[in-house]
Amino acid sequence: MHRIKRPRKNRRILKKFDDISFLVGCLNRHGKKNKAISIFVKMYFFFKKELYLRQKLKKEKQLQSFSKSVLYLIIKSISLATPALILRPKTIAGKKHKIPYLAPLLRRRRMGIRWIVKSARDLKEAKPFFQKLAKIFLDTLQNKGSVIKRKKEYYTEFLKGRLYVRFLKPIQKKKNEKFKKTRKKKKNIFRSK
Helix, strand or coil: CCCCCCCCCCHHHHCCCCHHHHHHHHHHCCCHHHHHHHHHHHHHHHHHHHHHHHHHHHCCCHHHHHCCHHHHHHHHHHHHCCCCCCEEEEEEEEEEEEEEECCCCHHHHHHHHHHHHHHHHCCCCCCCCHHHHHHHHHHHHCCHHHHHHHHHHHHHHHHHHHHHHHHCCCCCCCCCCCCCCCCCCCCCHHHHH
């Protein structure tokens, strides 16, 4: 008989938070999920250690909430990285324009997570990946770093494409909502009885 495997503590943590499970999915390469989970767990403890050291040395006001859980601070840094709108490419009169539109919150948050992971991969330092990732999370908590810079560049593109918002298709109403047109029946004078 086969033994039933119990889910490890790390996987229990991942099931609670949707953002963190997506973050682990972004870390996943070539189907090695256990390696991605171990990177996240190492990053978690390194992030916790760095927060404690920064709070002890600098006594920063932003990081005084160390008593709160570290997962809360990771999620807060993700929310700081999420853009307010998303750009959708559209061709108008033969030219491509990026038009801003309001996407669902989940999609915008996932975009912010992708930015964080990509900027961690782009760092050219001789450090393990979990340390790079923790550094970027710390930078986004303090509103600085490559992710916040990218977010500001994204906002400048909003300003360029805001003139073309009128070309987006209006949101289609649900099929359940049917609008009945009330018409008055005209009497047919010429109709014979």
